Amino acid sequence: MPRNNTDTAVIPPVRPGAGAPGKPRKPKAEGAASRLWKASPLTFVTLIAAAIVSFFPFYWMVVIASRTNDAIGSVPPPLTPGGNLFDNIGRVLDNENAAFVTGLTNSLIISTVVTVAVVFFSSLAGFAFAKLRFRGQNAMLLIILATMMVPVQLGLIPLYQMMVKFGWQNQLQAVIVPSLVSAWGVFMMRQYVSQTVPDELIEASRVDGASTWRIYWSIVMPALRPAAAVLGLFIFMQTWNDFLWPLTVLQDPANPTVQISLRSLNQAYYTDYSQVFAGTALATVPLAIVFILFGRQIISGIMEGAVKA
Amino acid sequence: MTTNTADRTRRGRPAHHAQPPRPRKARGNFGTRLDLKTSPYLYVAPFFVIFLIFQLYPLVYTFWVSLHNQPLGGEGEFVGADNFTALMKDEQFWNSVYNTLGIFVVSTIPQLLIGLYLANALNRKLRGRGFFRMTMAVPIITSTAAVAIIFGQLYNRDFGLANWVLGWFGVESIDWRATKWASWIAISTMVDWRWTGYNTLIYLASMQSIPKDLYESAALDGASARRQFWQITVPMLRPTIIFTVIISTIGGLQLFAEPLMFSSGSGNYTGGTLRQYQTVTMYLFENMFTRFNLGYAATVAWALFLLIVIVAFINYLLTRRIGSAK
Numbered sequence: 252m253p254r255n256n257t258d259t260a261v262i263p264p265v266r267p268g269a270g271a272p273g274k275p276r277k278p279k280a281e282g283a284a285s286r287l288w289k290a291s292p293l294t295f296v297t298l299i300a301a302a303i304v305s306f307f308p309f310y311w312m313v314v315i316a317s318r319t320n321d322a323i324g325s326v327p328p329p330l331t332p333g334g335n336l337f338d339n340i341g342r343v344l345d346n347e348n349a350a351f352v353t354g355l356t357n358s359l360i361i362s363t364v365v366t367v368a369v370v371f372f373s374s375l376a377g378f379a380f381a382k383l384r385f386r387g388q389n390a391m392l393l394i395i396l397a398t399m400m401v402p403v404q405l406g407l408i409p410l411y412q413m414m415v416k417f418g419w420q421n422q423l424q425a426v427i428v429p430s431l432v433s434a435w436g437v438f439m440m441r442q443y444v445s446q447t448v449p450d451e452l453i454e455a456s457r458v459d460g461a462s463t464w465r466i467y468w469s470i471v472m473p474a475l476r477p478a479a480a481v482l483g484l485f486i487f488m489q490t491w492n493d494f495l496w497p498l499t500v501l502q503d504p505a506n507p508t509v510q511i512s513l514r515s516l517n518q519a520y521y522t523d524y525s526q527v528f529a530g531t532a533l534a535t536v537p538l539a540i541v542f543i544l545f546g547r548q549i550i551s552g553i554m555e556g557a558v559k560a
Numbered sequence: 561m562t563t564n565t566a567d568r569t570r571r572g573r574p575a576h577h578a579q580p581p582r583p584r585k586a587r588g589n590f591g592t593r594l595d596l597k598t599s600p601y602l603y604v605a606p607f608f609v610i611f612l613i614f615q616l617y618p619l620v621y622t623f624w625v626s627l628h629n630q631p632l633g634g635e636g637e638f639v640g641a642d643n644f645t646a647l648m649k650d651e652q653f654w655n656s657v658y659n660t661l662g663i664f665v666v667s668t669i670p671q672l673l674i675g676l677y678l679a680n681a682l683n684r685k686l687r688g689r690g691f692f693r694m695t696m697a698v699p700i701i702t703s704t705a706a707v708a709i710i711f712g713q714l715y716n717r718d719f720g721l722a723n724w725v726l727g728w729f730g731v732e733s734i735d736w737r738a739t740k741w742a743s744w745i746a747i748s749t750m751v752d753w754r755w756t757g758y759n760t761l762i763y764l765a766s767m768q769s770i771p772k773d774l775y776e777s778a779a780l781d782g783a784s785a786r787r788q789f790w791q792i793t794v795p796m797l798r799p800t801i802i803f804t805v806i807i808s809t810i811g812g813l814q815l816f817a818e819p820l821m822f823s824s825g826s827g828n829y830t831g832g833t834l835r836q837y838q839t840v841t842m843y844l845f846e847n848m849f850t851r852f853n854l855g856y857a858a859t860v861a862w863a864l865f866l867l868i869v870i871v872a873f874i875n876y877l878l879t880r881r882i883g884s885a886k
Contacts, residue, residue, distance in 0.1 A: 290686035297681050302695035305757060308702075308710045311721070315713065324719045376607040385600035391608065398616060402814050404841055405865045406618030408625055408848065408858045413618070415633065429614035432607045462592075463599040492703035494817045495841075499848075510705045517709050517821060524713055531706045538701040550697045553758055554765035556803070 312535070316340075316528040323524050339529035348519050350505055351530060354512030359537070361426050361508060362490040368431040369486045370479050376432075377440025378471045382453055383463070392441075395434040407499060414500050421503040426496060436482050443478040444471060481552040484545055488538055509534045622858045630855035632848070643859040653860065655835050656843040657867065662740070663819070663839065664812040664871075667748035672804060674752070675759035676797075680789060682760065683767045693764075696757030704754070708821030711750045715822075722746075737823065743837040750818045755811075759804050766800040767793060794882060802879045809872045813864065816841040840864045 317336035419425040497508040628636035715736040723733045736746045829846035831838030847857035
């Protein structure tokens with residue numbers, strides 16, 4: 252994977268000025284100005300506090316998940332992990348009401364299929380919108396842009412009725428199929444292709460007799476790789492964490508996604524915190540691994556404004 | 561370079577010169593023209609077909625559903641604007657609007673201000689910058705369901721950590737789920753925990769592109785750090801601030817998982833026994849799955865959409881004035 256992080260500009264967010272951030276300071280302005288750019292001790296304390304706040308809920312999750320349930324009611328509350336983690340995880344996995352193993356498997360299937368499909372279809376359509384000319388192009392792009400701002404709730408009911416009509420309720424395709432494409436992904440890919448692939452390159456390959464598919468496969472795809480990685484990461488995270496639509500369409504507790512398992516668990520065993528927290532930890536681990544592996548891409552994705560909130 | 565040309569030659573380009581040119585060329589042209597004409601549509605088609613059926617059509621069709629008295633799984637009866645007039649008089653609906661806006665205000669204002677402050681702190685020379693950036697992004701990986709479960713426990717009335725800590729300051733145990741204000745604050749902290757770092761990173765990216773010369777000349781003129789922040793940084797960030805405000809508006813008004821999971825146990829859509837923290841989306845679900853009235857739920861969906869448009873527009877007008885008032 253190419254390491255040009257600065258090039259992952261995906262949707263360039265509205266930015267004031269385009270000054271080079273890393274520009275070396277003029278030696279002249281040493282003094283008052285440079286002092287301002289040094290972090291004060293207070294800054295440090297603030298950032299450390301923020302870091303603690305960021306990590307604490309994860310830590311707390313592990314503390315509770317590794318304790319017996321009785322420990323939670325004690326005063327003062329337990330602040331260090333105990334030794335019951337695997338015990339509690341075992342209880343979650345055996346819990347028939349939560350169907351946790353099914354939930355994890357389903358989420359893995361759904362997230363993988365959706366991620367691959369969204370990245371592929373977005374790159375295809377993004378390329379077409381950026382570099383090919385066809386009738387209705389602008390109108391189509393306008394429709395895509397308009398729907399990006401519309402909340403999912405607006406389409407929820409007809410989509411649900413459609414699933415009922417297709418007989419897809421409680422089946423994975425009800426979650427997968429409507430998510431196979433993403434307007435946001437297409438827009439992001441379009442922006443990236445028009446910025447990184449010069450028109451001349453495409454014209455030159457046409458003169459050389461390359462077909463459109465060849466241009467897509469040998470020129471556009473390689474250039475797109477960094478943006479495709481960022482898109483894939485965010486789609487995976489978003490799909491893994493999705494709650495609203497799976498809750499709507501997977502009403503059968505025996506065939507949930509992992510988030511719905513969590514909800515069932517929390518609903519039925521809300522007093523058994525050690526078990527519920529062990530489940531929460533299980534549901535979070537896959538994304539924690541993703542973050543450990545690809546944290547840099549995720550952060551640069553956010554900083555380039557590539558994430559949908 | 562030479563290998564390139566050789567490579568290309570080998571791939572059959574000279575075939576055009578080498579063979580009897582006429583018929584081959586014509587066919588080649590036809591193929592190329594077909595390729596140029598149809599492939600754009602072919603490339604857009606998979607996206608567009610799924611998009612039209614599963615994403616665009618439902619959006620539009622919602623309006624049609626909202627004009628019906630449509631039970632779950634039955635035939636609908638056309639009722640015109642009845643659902644809309646009923647909604648306008650529906651106190652439970654307005655309560656959910658009130659809660660949604662309340663939680664939105666309580667969560668978004670501190671979220672964006674803290675985000676600005678942290679971004680400013682990160683935008684200097686300091687040890688462990690990469691680490692601190694990472695800490696900002698880490699909450700994003702948790703699902704809203706997980707956040708709600710963890711914070712739900714922290715806000716337990718009898719042995720939650722929040723009440724334990726407040727107890728040090730002599731505050732009596734708060735029943736976080738019992739009143740509007742307590743539940744709004746609890747839910748807002750969940751939202752803020754997850755999203756403040758995200759906004760921080762966006763602000764940071766934007767701050768890094770402000771030319772340093774501006775600060776240098778301001779410093780030479782004797783402007784304090786605080787003054788520089790309010791007079792240079794914030795006005796220069798205006799487009800980014802508008803962006804985050806709009807994004808927060810769209811996301812914040814759709815709030816659902818956190819308040820839903822906050823009512824532990826019963827876990828229903830009413831958001832507390834007295835609907836203390838029922839948001840508009842929860843009300844939509846209540847109409848859909850408790851009252852089985854799809855037509856009315858669709859009306860709520862439309863109202864939510866309008867609410868987002870209106871609030872986003874108002875916020876746009878408000879934030880547009882940042883830094884230009886003076």
